[in-house]
Amino acid sequence: MFNDEKVLPQAEIIAIGNEVISGLIQDTNGRYLSQQLHLLGVNVLRITAIGDDKNCISRVVEDALERVDIVITTGGLGSTYDDITKDVLAQIFNSKMILDNRVRSMLEVTFKKRSQKIPANLHSQYEVPEDATILYNNKGTAPGFLFKRDEKKLFSLPGVPLEMEHLFDTYIASDLKKIQKGVIDHRIIKTVGLTEASLWEKFGPVEPLAKLVTVASLPSYLGVKIRLSYCSKNTEQVKIRLKEAELMVMTSLGKWVYGKDNETLEGKVGELLKEKGKTLAVAESCTGGLIGHRLTEEPGSSSYFLESLVAYSNEAKTGRLEVPSALIKKHGAVSREVALAMAEGIRKTSGADIGLSVTGVAGPGSSDKKLVGTVFIGISEEKKSNCEDFIFYNDRSRNKERSAQAALNLLRRWLLNLKM
Template identity: 35%
Template sequence: MTCAVLSIGTELTRGELVNTNASWLATGLTELGFEVIEHCTVDDDKGRIVAALDRLARAAKVIVCTGGLGPTTDDLTTVAVAAALGVGIERDEASLDHIRRRFEKLGRTMSESNAKQADFPAGAAILPNPIGTAPGFAVEIHGARAFFMPGVPREMKRMFDEHVVPRIREVAPNDSHQLRFRTFGLPESVVGEKLDGIEAAFPGVTIGYRAHFPEIEVKVLARAADRSGAVELAERAASEVHARLGEVIYGNGDDTFAGVVGRALRTRGWTLAIAESCTGGLVGHLLTKEPGASDFLLLDAVTYANSAKQAVLGVDEDALRGHGAVSAEVATRMADGARRVSGADVALAITGIAGPTGGSEAKPVGLVYLAVSTPKGTVVKEQTFPGERYWIQTLAAYMGLAMVRAACKNI
């Protein structure tokens, strides 16, 4: 069963906004068993939206669309769909009442311009939006089932899960199954080399890759005569993927690296302290993006200056003068100091040269020292990361999290 993703918005065609909605939808549709044949992005132009809908509806059986449902004059999805269908626009009083109550709940008065968000092509099925002011709707165009959702990611995702998936699941092919694995530690080319030959060994399986720095996602898609056969085939191929990649795989599906590290700390019953220099709080940011970080995170000290390393962590001046702030000795003292002042079970310290300036022949840009302190001692690693400042900081943060995860598993 073929499917197309249509994204509407001049901010997308101009490159002012990264289109994460399309990739998220395509992943979900693929997991449902659909064959996604096209991603189409069109600006806020009624004629071009109509033309895109007409073309996609003749090529795909299902169309999922985001954007253009707002209250401003450049939000033209509803009128474009009505034009494509040759029908009028109707106002839905229940939707209008919901929008008013939404504003009242926020302590605001609804603007008259928001009333247009309760307008729909005649005959459309309305898709409620419990967390926003833009309801979606569903219609049929040239025999294709078309669904229109807001462009706000959190609103779109909830509407897709609650109102679109139940409507398209009944027509989704029941002959495929996809598993996704998250990896960190190897470049895409090496991951591909390690998995070479799996498709030949498991007919019906396709291996896909998605690089999202600094991670690589591996997708195992299996097709068989029926769903149970596809699940069994995907699981057999996945076992081979695990055997070849081993610890490089850190999680499945929508797992995040920081989330997996947080779970490891909870499982171990450990608390964590962090002392950051060149990463500037990035490790703490990654961990606290995940809910429940307060279960284990006691301290994240950004000790950028030498004076802060001394005052907050107790790093002695002799170590700083004798070895320099970017050294194994100072990283060790930072980790030990963070664990001591916080009372945490484990502490991570990172100090390095993120560039683009500050490097030397002896200590080049990209040189980073990472230390993990536990009651059994402190482990230090020296790494030289490639790339620009953002790359060096991100790789250092991930490597630090990897060391914490290893400590949870090995001690």
């Protein structure tokens, strides 16, 4: 999988909880830990979710300790009757339970602040396995534990993400940094507007890139992400390789790339608007407010985003946006003509430099004799305007998401003056 991975320590993650295994909640701890471990040069082999079952926990933990150097469990450390992780681990490591005064005094302080006594059901939290190192938790009631067997380590963390992350950062990351032998790092290049097949066709042969780094292509209905990964003992070398690979991708696909790693399309658009000193207003129909919602996820968006008008009714289109009702009558609310009139209307009535509009049929029904998934996106500035049309084929929610993505991408290309 990775270039140099054999030099690295190996880990497994075990998520424990009936609520996870029954599908009631999504386990997100596995992903968080996996990302963090990679950055610390630890290769993750498995993430296993299991229920609060004694035999199953024992077996999965023992098997993982056979295979890898580091095992991290999450969950099952609470104080309700189905939380059994601590007892099962104590048995696995032949450790008897003792009382820990520091856990008790930490809880006392917490409850004193609320002028309360420690509830009886939390008393079991002071009982800890004698042979474990205690990972004191000041973000919750359950401490974590570190058990050792020969050179191997097992960390047991609570399942609440906030507490799990806190204990990982406080105890595990610092521990692993001491033995760090290398780094696995990634660069994610995010594209919009191409299918996976046409993206790789435009890129050409992938071999030169694949010689440099490990490449993964991650398609979704909002765009394709390209992940470049490299692993080495030499941290500097990892940076250089990823930079080189990134340049190779940008050279052929730059026009379709809106950002990397944690960057977002709405962030890119915001950056461009700020750079050019332009303001924006949006007229949304089928997206229902999603474009405004995405734009305002960016801190500071109030400096360029003036307003969004969700003109769901025809009255809002004619009244607020001054779209002539004859135009709607002639072409239908979902049409090129109305999209352009909406973009111009929101620009003029709001006083923004740029008007962006979306009108379409999200589905499942269509009152407009247009196919479900038909979407028109308009953009208007004082001296020029444009409209693009799309036919998506998805359900209501996805059509809304794809329409918002296409609208933000049209705006990005408009601001960059990119012809496609």
